[in-house]
Amino acid sequence: MPGSTEPNDEAFVPLFDGVSLAGWHAAPRVCGSVYPGGPSVLEHFDSLGIQRPVEPEKHPARWKVEDGVLIGEQDTPGSGYGGYLVSDQAFGDFELKLEMRPDWPADTGVMLRRQRDSWEGFQVLVDHRPSGGIGGFFGNGLASFSAVPFAIDVVRDDAGRPAGLVADDPATSVEPVTQEKRSRLSYAADVDDFLNVWRWDDWNELRVRCVGAMPVITTWINGLKIAELDTATLESPNYDPDAIYKVLGDRGHIALEVHDNDAMFGEARWGVGAQCRWRNIRIKELSTNSGASQ
Template sequence: MVDDQFVPLFDGTSTAGWRVIPRVYGTVRPGGPTIAEVFREQGMHPPVAPEEHPARWTVEDGVLVGRQDPPGCGYGGYLITERAYGDVELVLETKPDWPADTGVMVRRRPDSWEGFQVLLDHRPHGGIGGFFGNGLASFSAVPFTVDVEHDADGRPAGLRIDDAGVGPGTAIAHRRAQLSQACDAEEFLHAWRWGEWNELRVRCVGNLPRLTTWVNGLLVAELDTAAIDWPGYDPQAVARTLGPRGHIALEVHDNDAISGLDRWGPDAACRWRNIRIREL
Protein backbone atom coordinates (compact mmCIF):
# COMPACT_ATOMS: atom_id res chain seq x y z
CA MET A 1 0.00 0.00 0.00
CA VAL A 2 1.38 3.40 -0.95
CA ASP A 3 0.24 6.85 0.09
CA ASP A 4 0.37 10.41 -1.18
CA GLN A 5 3.97 10.85 0.02
CA PHE A 6 5.04 8.94 -3.08
CA VAL A 7 5.68 10.84 -6.31
CA PRO A 8 5.70 9.29 -9.80
CA LEU A 9 8.98 8.57 -11.59
CA PHE A 10 7.22 7.63 -14.83
CA ASP A 11 4.49 9.81 -16.33
CA GLY A 12 2.94 7.01 -18.40
CA THR A 13 3.57 8.77 -21.71
CA SER A 14 7.31 9.44 -22.05
CA THR A 15 10.75 8.79 -20.58
CA ALA A 16 10.98 12.33 -19.21
CA GLY A 17 13.28 12.37 -16.18
CA TRP A 18 15.24 9.38 -17.45
CA ARG A 19 18.05 8.82 -19.94
CA VAL A 20 19.20 5.79 -21.92
CA ILE A 21 22.71 4.45 -21.28
CA PRO A 22 24.44 1.32 -22.62
CA ARG A 23 25.45 -1.64 -20.49
CA VAL A 24 29.18 -0.94 -20.24
CA TYR A 25 31.17 -3.00 -17.75
CA GLY A 26 33.72 -1.47 -15.38
CA THR A 27 35.89 -2.98 -12.65
CA VAL A 28 34.97 -6.07 -10.65
CA ARG A 29 35.34 -4.08 -7.44
CA PRO A 30 36.65 -0.64 -6.45
CA GLY A 31 40.32 -0.62 -7.41
CA GLY A 32 40.09 -4.12 -8.88
CA PRO A 33 40.59 -5.55 -12.36
CA THR A 34 38.13 -4.80 -15.13
CA ILE A 35 35.43 -7.26 -16.12
CA ALA A 36 37.01 -7.37 -19.59
CA GLU A 37 40.31 -8.53 -18.07
CA VAL A 38 38.56 -11.23 -16.06
CA PHE A 39 36.65 -12.40 -19.13
CA ARG A 40 39.86 -12.70 -21.13
CA GLU A 41 41.57 -14.64 -18.32
CA GLN A 42 38.67 -17.10 -18.39
CA GLY A 43 38.80 -17.46 -22.15
CA MET A 44 35.62 -15.45 -22.73
CA HIS A 45 35.20 -12.40 -24.89
CA PRO A 46 33.66 -9.17 -23.55
CA PRO A 47 31.04 -7.42 -25.71
CA VAL A 48 32.52 -5.42 -28.58
CA ALA A 49 31.74 -1.68 -28.46
CA PRO A 50 28.73 -1.98 -26.10
CA GLU A 51 28.54 1.81 -25.91
CA GLU A 52 27.27 1.77 -29.49
CA HIS A 53 24.36 -0.56 -28.67
CA PRO A 54 22.13 0.72 -25.85
CA ALA A 55 18.82 -0.98 -25.23
CA ARG A 56 15.58 0.46 -26.63
CA TRP A 57 13.01 1.91 -24.24
CA THR A 58 9.51 2.73 -25.46
CA VAL A 59 6.18 3.68 -23.91
CA GLU A 60 3.33 1.44 -25.10
CA ASP A 61 -0.21 1.94 -23.77
CA GLY A 62 1.08 3.58 -20.61
CA VAL A 63 3.72 0.89 -20.02
CA LEU A 64 7.50 1.39 -20.10
CA VAL A 65 9.06 -1.39 -22.19
CA GLY A 66 12.74 -2.33 -22.45
CA ARG A 67 14.19 -4.51 -25.23
CA GLN A 68 17.53 -5.30 -26.77
CA ASP A 69 18.07 -3.13 -29.83
CA PRO A 70 17.70 -4.69 -32.30
CA PRO A 71 15.89 -7.64 -30.70
CA GLY A 72 18.23 -10.60 -30.27
CA CYS A 73 21.40 -8.56 -30.83
CA GLY A 74 22.81 -9.65 -27.46
CA TYR A 75 23.55 -6.14 -26.18
CA GLY A 76 21.91 -4.69 -23.07
CA GLY A 77 21.43 -1.32 -21.47
CA TYR A 78 19.80 0.77 -18.77
CA LEU A 79 17.25 3.49 -18.31
CA ILE A 80 18.58 5.69 -15.51
CA THR A 81 17.03 8.58 -13.60
CA GLU A 82 18.44 12.02 -14.18
CA ARG A 83 18.14 12.72 -10.45
CA ALA A 84 20.14 11.06 -7.69
CA TYR A 85 18.49 9.87 -4.48
CA GLY A 86 19.58 8.99 -0.96
CA ASP A 87 17.33 7.06 1.41
CA VAL A 88 14.22 6.01 -0.50
CA GLU A 89 11.33 3.65 -0.82
CA LEU A 90 10.56 2.71 -4.41
CA VAL A 91 7.41 0.94 -5.60
CA LEU A 92 6.74 -0.26 -9.14
CA GLU A 93 4.94 -2.94 -11.08
CA THR A 94 6.79 -5.29 -13.41
CA LYS A 95 5.92 -7.89 -16.02
CA PRO A 96 9.01 -9.53 -17.57
CA ASP A 97 8.97 -12.13 -20.32
CA TRP A 98 10.66 -15.51 -19.89
CA PRO A 99 13.63 -15.52 -20.12
CA ALA A 100 14.44 -11.89 -19.28
CA ASP A 101 17.20 -10.99 -16.86
CA THR A 102 16.22 -7.56 -15.62
CA GLY A 103 16.45 -5.64 -12.36
CA VAL A 104 16.35 -2.35 -10.52
CA MET A 105 19.51 -0.58 -9.44
CA VAL A 106 19.77 1.81 -6.50
CA ARG A 107 22.71 4.05 -5.55
CA ARG A 108 24.00 3.60 -9.09
CA ARG A 109 26.78 5.83 -10.37
CA PRO A 110 25.61 8.06 -13.25
CA ASP A 111 28.31 7.15 -15.76
CA SER A 112 29.81 3.90 -14.50
CA TRP A 113 28.22 0.60 -13.62
CA GLU A 114 28.71 0.46 -9.83
CA GLY A 115 25.62 0.14 -7.66
CA PHE A 116 23.34 -2.23 -5.79
CA GLN A 117 21.02 -4.27 -7.98
CA VAL A 118 17.68 -5.69 -6.90
CA LEU A 119 17.38 -8.80 -9.02
CA LEU A 120 14.48 -9.64 -11.27
CA ASP A 121 16.20 -12.55 -12.95
CA HIS A 122 13.14 -14.05 -14.63
CA ARG A 123 15.23 -16.81 -16.21
CA PRO A 124 16.85 -20.18 -15.41
CA HIS A 125 18.82 -20.05 -12.12
CA GLY A 126 17.44 -16.54 -11.56
CA GLY A 127 17.19 -14.79 -8.21
CA ILE A 128 14.07 -12.63 -7.84
CA GLY A 129 14.00 -10.10 -5.01
CA GLY A 130 17.60 -10.75 -3.99
CA PHE A 131 20.65 -8.55 -4.56
CA PHE A 132 23.81 -8.30 -6.66
CA GLY A 133 26.79 -5.95 -6.42
CA ASN A 134 27.55 -4.42 -9.82
CA GLY A 135 31.21 -3.43 -9.61
CA LEU A 136 31.05 -4.28 -5.90
CA ALA A 137 32.87 -7.65 -5.95
CA SER A 138 29.89 -9.21 -7.75
CA PHE A 139 28.39 -10.29 -4.43
CA SER A 140 25.20 -12.33 -4.76
CA ALA A 141 22.66 -12.40 -1.91
CA VAL A 142 19.53 -14.35 -2.81
CA PRO A 143 17.10 -16.50 -0.80
CA PHE A 144 16.57 -19.05 -3.61
CA THR A 145 16.83 -19.43 -7.37
CA VAL A 146 14.05 -20.18 -9.83
CA ASP A 147 13.47 -22.07 -13.03
CA VAL A 148 10.40 -22.64 -15.18
CA GLU A 149 7.66 -25.24 -15.48
CA HIS A 150 6.54 -26.18 -19.00
CA ASP A 151 3.08 -27.13 -20.20
CA ALA A 152 2.24 -30.18 -22.30
CA ASP A 153 3.32 -28.32 -25.45
CA GLY A 154 6.70 -27.36 -23.99
CA ARG A 155 5.83 -23.71 -23.40
CA PRO A 156 6.87 -21.88 -20.20
CA ALA A 157 3.89 -22.02 -17.85
CA GLY A 158 5.03 -20.97 -14.37
CA LEU A 159 7.91 -20.66 -11.94
CA ARG A 160 9.37 -23.43 -9.84
CA ILE A 161 12.30 -23.49 -7.47
CA ASP A 162 15.57 -24.35 -9.19
CA ASP A 163 16.08 -28.07 -8.57
CA ALA A 164 19.85 -27.80 -8.60
CA GLY A 165 19.79 -25.18 -5.85
CA VAL A 166 22.83 -23.63 -7.48
CA GLY A 167 23.07 -20.99 -10.15
CA PRO A 168 26.22 -20.10 -12.05
CA GLY A 169 28.78 -19.20 -9.36
CA THR A 170 28.54 -19.69 -5.63
CA ALA A 171 26.29 -22.23 -3.86
CA ILE A 172 22.87 -20.94 -2.83
CA ALA A 173 23.48 -21.61 0.88
CA HIS A 174 26.28 -19.02 0.99
CA ARG A 175 24.24 -16.54 -1.01
CA ARG A 176 21.26 -16.92 1.30
CA ALA A 177 23.50 -16.57 4.37
CA GLN A 178 24.27 -12.96 3.39
CA LEU A 179 20.65 -11.99 4.12
CA SER A 180 19.37 -10.88 7.51
CA GLN A 181 15.82 -11.83 6.47
CA ALA A 182 14.60 -14.13 3.71
CA CYS A 183 11.25 -15.61 2.80
CA ASP A 184 10.58 -19.27 2.20
CA ALA A 185 10.76 -20.31 -1.45
CA GLU A 186 7.27 -21.77 -1.42
CA GLU A 187 5.91 -18.51 0.01
CA PHE A 188 7.41 -16.70 -2.93
CA LEU A 189 5.93 -19.11 -5.48
CA HIS A 190 2.52 -18.54 -3.92
CA ALA A 191 2.95 -14.75 -4.07
CA TRP A 192 4.34 -14.48 -7.63
CA ARG A 193 1.77 -14.04 -10.42
CA TRP A 194 2.98 -15.81 -13.56
CA GLY A 195 2.23 -13.86 -16.74
CA GLU A 196 0.66 -11.00 -14.79
CA TRP A 197 1.79 -7.77 -13.17
CA ASN A 198 3.76 -8.07 -9.94
CA GLU A 199 4.44 -5.27 -7.48
CA LEU A 200 8.04 -4.81 -6.33
CA ARG A 201 8.81 -2.59 -3.36
CA VAL A 202 12.39 -1.63 -2.49
CA ARG A 203 13.61 0.19 0.60
CA CYS A 204 17.16 1.61 0.69
CA VAL A 205 18.28 3.30 3.94
CA GLY A 206 21.72 4.27 5.23
CA ASN A 207 25.14 5.30 3.98
CA LEU A 208 26.04 1.64 3.59
CA PRO A 209 22.37 0.89 3.12
CA ARG A 210 20.10 -1.75 4.48
CA LEU A 211 18.16 -3.00 1.46
CA THR A 212 14.75 -4.64 1.78
CA THR A 213 12.46 -6.03 -0.92
CA TRP A 214 8.84 -7.07 -1.04
CA VAL A 215 6.97 -8.79 -3.89
CA ASN A 216 3.19 -8.43 -3.83
CA GLY A 217 3.44 -7.55 -0.14
CA LEU A 218 5.66 -10.52 0.81
CA LEU A 219 9.00 -9.60 2.39
CA VAL A 220 11.44 -11.47 0.16
CA ALA A 221 14.88 -10.39 1.34
CA GLU A 222 16.79 -7.95 3.51
CA LEU A 223 20.51 -7.21 3.26
CA ASP A 224 22.83 -5.14 5.45
CA THR A 225 25.44 -4.02 2.93
CA ALA A 226 27.87 -3.14 5.76
CA ALA A 227 27.97 -6.81 6.82
CA ILE A 228 28.40 -8.67 3.51
CA ASP A 229 30.90 -11.54 3.72
CA TRP A 230 32.08 -12.03 0.15
CA PRO A 231 35.52 -12.40 -1.46
CA GLY A 232 36.87 -8.97 -2.42
CA TYR A 233 33.98 -7.03 -0.85
CA ASP A 234 35.25 -4.04 1.15
CA PRO A 235 32.39 -2.06 2.72
CA GLN A 236 34.45 1.08 3.25
CA ALA A 237 35.63 1.09 -0.36
CA VAL A 238 32.02 0.61 -1.44
CA ALA A 239 30.90 3.56 0.71
CA ARG A 240 33.61 5.77 -0.80
CA THR A 241 32.73 4.70 -4.34
CA LEU A 242 28.97 5.12 -4.11
CA GLY A 243 28.54 7.89 -1.57
CA PRO A 244 25.20 8.46 0.20
CA ARG A 245 23.22 9.17 -2.98
CA GLY A 246 22.82 7.52 -6.36
CA HIS A 247 20.53 6.96 -9.31
CA ILE A 248 17.70 4.52 -9.95
CA ALA A 249 18.14 2.38 -13.07
CA LEU A 250 16.14 -0.29 -14.90
CA GLU A 251 18.03 -3.02 -16.76
CA VAL A 252 17.97 -4.91 -20.02
CA HIS A 253 20.70 -7.56 -19.72
CA ASP A 254 23.09 -8.59 -22.46
CA ASN A 255 23.69 -12.22 -23.51
CA ASP A 256 26.97 -13.36 -22.04
CA ALA A 257 29.11 -16.42 -22.63
CA ILE A 258 27.87 -18.06 -19.41
CA SER A 259 24.09 -18.07 -19.87
CA GLY A 260 23.65 -17.18 -23.55
CA LEU A 261 20.01 -17.05 -24.63
CA ASP A 262 18.91 -18.21 -21.17
CA ARG A 263 19.86 -14.72 -20.05
CA TRP A 264 17.60 -12.83 -22.48
CA GLY A 265 15.36 -14.35 -25.14
CA PRO A 266 15.63 -13.05 -28.73
CA ASP A 267 12.22 -11.34 -28.56
CA ALA A 268 12.06 -10.76 -24.80
CA ALA A 269 11.00 -7.54 -23.11
CA CYS A 270 10.66 -6.23 -19.60
CA ARG A 271 7.69 -4.01 -18.73
CA TRP A 272 7.23 -1.45 -15.98
CA ARG A 273 4.39 0.76 -14.83
CA ASN A 274 3.19 2.76 -11.80
CA ILE A 275 6.79 3.65 -10.82
CA ARG A 276 6.80 5.92 -7.77
CA ILE A 277 9.24 6.94 -5.07
CA ARG A 278 9.25 8.32 -1.55
CA GLU A 279 12.33 10.02 -0.10
CA LEU A 280 12.95 9.08 3.53
Protein backbone atom coordinates in the same frame (compact mmCIF):
# COMPACT_ATOMS: atom_id res chain seq x y z
CA MET B 1 1.19 -14.44 5.03
CA PRO B 2 4.81 -14.79 6.21
CA GLY B 3 6.72 -11.53 6.04
CA SER B 4 3.89 -9.60 4.43
CA THR B 5 3.35 -5.89 5.01
CA GLU B 6 1.29 -3.14 3.46
CA PRO B 7 3.00 0.25 3.10
CA ASN B 8 1.32 3.62 3.36
CA ASP B 9 1.04 5.18 -0.11
CA GLU B 10 1.21 8.74 1.19
CA ALA B 11 4.01 10.90 -0.20
CA PHE B 12 4.87 8.60 -3.12
CA VAL B 13 5.49 10.58 -6.30
CA PRO B 14 5.71 9.22 -9.85
CA LEU B 15 9.09 8.62 -11.46
CA PHE B 16 7.51 7.62 -14.79
CA ASP B 17 4.83 9.81 -16.37
CA GLY B 18 3.25 6.98 -18.38
CA VAL B 19 3.66 8.72 -21.73
CA SER B 20 7.35 9.48 -22.25
CA LEU B 21 10.90 8.82 -21.04
CA ALA B 22 11.07 12.26 -19.41
CA GLY B 23 13.26 12.13 -16.31
CA TRP B 24 15.25 9.14 -17.59
CA HIS B 25 18.13 8.55 -19.99
CA ALA B 26 19.38 5.41 -21.71
CA ALA B 27 22.89 4.18 -20.90
CA PRO B 28 24.94 1.29 -22.32
CA ARG B 29 26.43 -1.56 -20.30
CA VAL B 30 29.86 -0.03 -19.94
CA CYS B 31 32.28 -2.18 -17.94
CA GLY B 32 34.29 -0.73 -15.07
CA SER B 33 36.30 -2.55 -12.42
CA VAL B 34 35.17 -5.72 -10.70
CA TYR B 35 35.55 -3.95 -7.35
CA PRO B 36 37.00 -0.58 -6.30
CA GLY B 37 40.72 -0.70 -7.05
CA GLY B 38 40.43 -4.12 -8.68
CA PRO B 39 40.89 -5.42 -12.22
CA SER B 40 38.59 -4.30 -15.00
CA VAL B 41 35.68 -6.50 -15.97
CA LEU B 42 37.24 -6.96 -19.41
CA GLU B 43 40.47 -8.22 -17.81
CA HIS B 44 38.35 -10.53 -15.67
CA PHE B 45 36.68 -11.87 -18.83
CA ASP B 46 40.14 -12.49 -20.31
CA SER B 47 41.23 -14.43 -17.23
CA LEU B 48 38.16 -16.67 -17.53
CA GLY B 49 38.54 -17.15 -21.27
CA ILE B 50 35.25 -15.31 -21.95
CA GLN B 51 34.97 -13.31 -25.15
CA ARG B 52 34.85 -9.57 -24.61
CA PRO B 53 31.72 -7.73 -25.80
CA VAL B 54 32.23 -5.77 -29.01
CA GLU B 55 31.58 -2.03 -28.66
CA PRO B 56 28.87 -2.34 -25.97
CA GLU B 57 29.00 1.43 -25.50
CA LYS B 58 27.09 1.79 -28.79
CA HIS B 59 24.11 -0.22 -27.53
CA PRO B 60 22.05 1.24 -24.64
CA ALA B 61 19.15 -1.22 -25.23
CA ARG B 62 15.81 -0.05 -26.61
CA TRP B 63 13.34 1.79 -24.40
CA LYS B 64 9.86 2.90 -25.39
CA VAL B 65 6.45 3.70 -23.93
CA GLU B 66 3.25 2.06 -25.12
CA ASP B 67 -0.19 2.43 -23.50
CA GLY B 68 1.24 3.67 -20.23
CA VAL B 69 3.86 0.91 -20.04
CA LEU B 70 7.63 1.37 -20.13
CA ILE B 71 9.20 -1.39 -22.25
CA GLY B 72 12.83 -2.48 -22.39
CA GLU B 73 14.35 -4.84 -24.96
CA GLN B 74 17.73 -5.67 -26.41
CA ASP B 75 19.31 -3.41 -29.02
CA THR B 76 18.41 -4.84 -31.55
CA PRO B 77 16.17 -7.75 -30.46
CA GLY B 78 18.27 -10.89 -30.61
CA SER B 79 21.56 -8.98 -30.85
CA GLY B 80 22.55 -9.85 -27.28
CA TYR B 81 23.20 -6.19 -26.37
CA GLY B 82 21.61 -4.94 -23.17
CA GLY B 83 21.64 -1.60 -21.39
CA TYR B 84 20.03 0.57 -18.73
CA LEU B 85 17.44 3.27 -18.33
CA VAL B 86 18.75 5.59 -15.61
CA SER B 87 16.85 8.18 -13.58
CA ASP B 88 18.10 11.72 -14.10
CA GLN B 89 17.55 12.39 -10.40
CA ALA B 90 19.68 10.86 -7.63
CA PHE B 91 18.22 9.68 -4.34
CA GLY B 92 19.48 8.97 -0.83
CA ASP B 93 17.05 7.12 1.46
CA PHE B 94 13.79 6.07 -0.16
CA GLU B 95 11.05 3.56 -0.75
CA LEU B 96 10.42 2.61 -4.36
CA LYS B 97 7.33 0.87 -5.70
CA LEU B 98 6.73 -0.34 -9.23
CA GLU B 99 4.91 -2.99 -11.20
CA MET B 100 6.83 -5.29 -13.53
CA ARG B 101 5.97 -7.91 -16.14
CA PRO B 102 9.02 -9.65 -17.63
CA ASP B 103 8.86 -12.19 -20.42
CA TRP B 104 10.50 -15.60 -20.01
CA PRO B 105 13.47 -15.58 -20.19
CA ALA B 106 14.38 -11.98 -19.35
CA ASP B 107 17.19 -11.15 -16.93
CA THR B 108 16.41 -7.72 -15.57
CA GLY B 109 16.60 -5.80 -12.33
CA VAL B 110 16.56 -2.45 -10.54
CA MET B 111 19.81 -0.73 -9.64
CA LEU B 112 20.09 1.48 -6.55
CA ARG B 113 22.69 4.12 -5.68
CA ARG B 114 23.98 3.68 -9.23
CA GLN B 115 26.60 6.06 -10.53
CA ARG B 116 25.35 8.17 -13.42
CA ASP B 117 28.14 7.44 -15.89
CA SER B 118 29.61 4.16 -14.65
CA TRP B 119 28.24 0.79 -13.71
CA GLU B 120 28.72 0.64 -9.93
CA GLY B 121 25.65 0.16 -7.76
CA PHE B 122 23.52 -2.27 -5.78
CA GLN B 123 21.14 -4.31 -7.92
CA VAL B 124 17.80 -5.79 -6.91
CA LEU B 125 17.52 -8.89 -9.05
CA VAL B 126 14.57 -9.67 -11.28
CA ASP B 127 16.21 -12.63 -13.00
CA HIS B 128 13.15 -14.13 -14.67
CA ARG B 129 15.15 -16.93 -16.30
CA PRO B 130 16.60 -20.38 -15.47
CA SER B 131 18.42 -20.38 -12.09
CA GLY B 132 17.26 -16.78 -11.61
CA GLY B 133 16.88 -14.92 -8.35
CA ILE B 134 13.99 -12.50 -7.81
CA GLY B 135 14.16 -10.01 -4.96
CA GLY B 136 17.76 -10.82 -4.03
CA PHE B 137 20.85 -8.70 -4.63
CA PHE B 138 24.00 -8.40 -6.74
CA GLY B 139 26.91 -5.95 -6.54
CA ASN B 140 27.64 -4.35 -9.90
CA GLY B 141 31.28 -3.23 -9.69
CA LEU B 142 31.05 -4.02 -5.98
CA ALA B 143 32.94 -7.33 -5.98
CA SER B 144 30.08 -9.06 -7.81
CA PHE B 145 28.60 -10.26 -4.54
CA SER B 146 25.50 -12.46 -4.78
CA ALA B 147 23.02 -12.45 -1.89
CA VAL B 148 19.87 -14.35 -2.81
CA PRO B 149 17.20 -16.25 -0.86
CA PHE B 150 16.28 -18.74 -3.60
CA ALA B 151 16.38 -19.43 -7.33
CA ILE B 152 13.60 -20.23 -9.77
CA ASP B 153 13.02 -22.10 -13.02
CA VAL B 154 10.08 -22.62 -15.33
CA VAL B 155 7.61 -25.46 -15.78
CA ARG B 156 6.39 -26.12 -19.31
CA ASP B 157 3.05 -27.28 -20.67
CA ASP B 158 2.54 -30.28 -22.95
CA ALA B 159 3.48 -28.16 -25.97
CA GLY B 160 6.76 -27.12 -24.36
CA ARG B 161 5.68 -23.55 -23.65
CA PRO B 162 6.66 -21.85 -20.37
CA ALA B 163 3.65 -22.08 -18.07
CA GLY B 164 4.73 -20.99 -14.59
CA LEU B 165 7.55 -20.72 -12.06
CA VAL B 166 8.93 -23.52 -9.89
CA ALA B 167 11.85 -23.79 -7.51
CA ASP B 168 15.22 -24.26 -9.18
CA ASP B 169 16.66 -27.77 -8.82
CA PRO B 170 20.15 -27.45 -7.27
CA ALA B 171 21.19 -30.74 -8.88
CA THR B 172 20.74 -29.36 -12.39
CA SER B 173 21.07 -25.63 -11.77
CA VAL B 174 23.51 -23.58 -13.84
CA GLU B 175 23.81 -21.06 -11.01
CA PRO B 176 22.65 -22.75 -7.78
CA VAL B 177 21.86 -20.88 -4.59
CA THR B 178 24.44 -21.80 -1.99
CA GLN B 179 24.19 -21.42 1.76
CA GLU B 180 26.93 -18.79 1.49
CA LYS B 181 24.79 -16.64 -0.83
CA ARG B 182 21.74 -17.04 1.39
CA SER B 183 23.62 -16.38 4.63
CA ARG B 184 24.67 -12.92 3.42
CA LEU B 185 21.06 -11.85 3.94
CA SER B 186 19.65 -10.81 7.30
CA TYR B 187 16.25 -12.00 6.05
CA ALA B 188 15.54 -14.60 3.36
CA ALA B 189 12.08 -15.72 2.27
CA ASP B 190 11.17 -19.31 1.50
CA VAL B 191 10.81 -20.09 -2.19
CA ASP B 192 7.38 -21.69 -1.70
CA ASP B 193 6.03 -18.51 -0.12
CA PHE B 194 7.35 -16.54 -3.09
CA LEU B 195 5.79 -18.95 -5.60
CA ASN B 196 2.44 -18.58 -3.81
CA VAL B 197 2.36 -14.80 -4.42
CA TRP B 198 4.02 -14.52 -7.84
CA ARG B 199 1.53 -14.03 -10.69
CA TRP B 200 2.68 -15.77 -13.87
CA ASP B 201 2.30 -13.81 -17.11
CA ASP B 202 0.81 -10.92 -15.18
CA TRP B 203 1.82 -7.78 -13.30
CA ASN B 204 3.74 -8.11 -10.03
CA GLU B 205 4.57 -5.32 -7.60
CA LEU B 206 8.13 -4.81 -6.37
CA ARG B 207 8.72 -2.64 -3.33
CA VAL B 208 12.24 -1.65 -2.27
CA ARG B 209 13.36 0.21 0.84
CA CYS B 210 16.90 1.65 0.87
CA VAL B 211 18.08 3.42 4.04
CA GLY B 212 21.52 4.40 5.34
CA ALA B 213 24.86 5.73 4.15
CA MET B 214 25.82 2.11 3.46
CA PRO B 215 22.22 1.08 3.15
CA VAL B 216 20.05 -1.65 4.53
CA ILE B 217 18.03 -2.73 1.49
CA THR B 218 14.74 -4.62 1.85
CA THR B 219 12.53 -6.05 -0.89
CA TRP B 220 8.92 -7.16 -1.11
CA ILE B 221 7.04 -8.88 -3.95
CA ASN B 222 3.25 -8.45 -3.92
CA GLY B 223 3.45 -7.57 -0.22
CA LEU B 224 5.62 -10.54 0.75
CA LYS B 225 8.96 -9.67 2.31
CA ILE B 226 11.61 -11.38 0.19
CA ALA B 227 15.07 -10.33 1.37
CA GLU B 228 17.01 -7.87 3.47
CA LEU B 229 20.68 -6.99 3.09
CA ASP B 230 22.91 -4.86 5.33
CA THR B 231 25.54 -3.56 2.92
CA ALA B 232 27.65 -2.17 5.79
CA THR B 233 28.23 -5.60 7.36
CA LEU B 234 28.09 -7.81 4.25
CA GLU B 235 30.98 -10.26 4.00
CA SER B 236 32.00 -11.42 0.54
CA PRO B 237 35.37 -11.81 -1.24
CA ASN B 238 36.95 -8.43 -2.14
CA TYR B 239 33.93 -6.56 -0.70
CA ASP B 240 35.13 -3.52 1.25
CA PRO B 241 32.34 -1.25 2.60
CA ASP B 242 34.68 1.72 3.12
CA ALA B 243 36.01 1.56 -0.44
CA ILE B 244 32.50 1.15 -1.81
CA TYR B 245 31.20 4.14 0.12
CA LYS B 246 34.00 6.27 -1.35
CA VAL B 247 32.75 5.30 -4.82
CA LEU B 248 28.99 5.49 -4.26
CA GLY B 249 28.52 8.07 -1.52
CA ASP B 250 25.11 8.16 0.12
CA ARG B 251 23.06 9.08 -2.98
CA GLY B 252 22.71 7.57 -6.42
CA HIS B 253 20.49 6.96 -9.40
CA ILE B 254 17.87 4.30 -9.99
CA ALA B 255 18.21 2.24 -13.15
CA LEU B 256 16.21 -0.44 -14.93
CA GLU B 257 18.16 -3.18 -16.70
CA VAL B 258 18.05 -5.12 -19.93
CA HIS B 259 20.76 -7.76 -19.60
CA ASP B 260 23.11 -8.69 -22.40
CA ASN B 261 23.61 -12.32 -23.41
CA ASP B 262 26.82 -14.13 -22.52
CA ALA B 263 28.67 -17.39 -22.91
CA MET B 264 27.26 -18.76 -19.63
CA PHE B 265 23.54 -18.53 -20.44
CA GLY B 266 23.26 -17.39 -24.05
CA GLU B 267 19.62 -16.88 -25.04
CA ALA B 268 18.52 -18.46 -21.75
CA ARG B 269 19.44 -15.13 -20.16
CA TRP B 270 17.42 -12.98 -22.56
CA GLY B 271 15.30 -14.63 -25.21
CA VAL B 272 15.12 -13.37 -28.77
CA GLY B 273 12.43 -10.70 -28.83
CA ALA B 274 11.90 -10.80 -25.05
CA GLN B 275 10.81 -7.65 -23.24
CA CYS B 276 10.43 -6.43 -19.69
CA ARG B 277 7.57 -4.08 -18.94
CA TRP B 278 7.28 -1.57 -16.10
CA ARG B 279 4.53 0.74 -14.92
CA ASN B 280 3.37 2.75 -11.89
CA ILE B 281 6.96 3.59 -10.90
CA ARG B 282 6.84 5.83 -7.83
CA ILE B 283 9.13 6.83 -5.01
CA LYS B 284 8.94 8.23 -1.48
CA GLU B 285 12.05 9.93 -0.16
CA LEU B 286 12.80 9.26 3.51
CA SER B 287 14.64 11.17 6.20
CA THR B 288 17.91 9.62 7.37
CA ASN B 289 16.43 8.68 10.74
CA SER B 290 13.55 6.67 9.30
CA GLY B 291 15.04 3.32 10.34
CA ALA B 292 16.08 0.33 8.27
CA SER B 293 12.81 -1.55 7.69
CA GLN B 294 9.37 -2.15 9.05
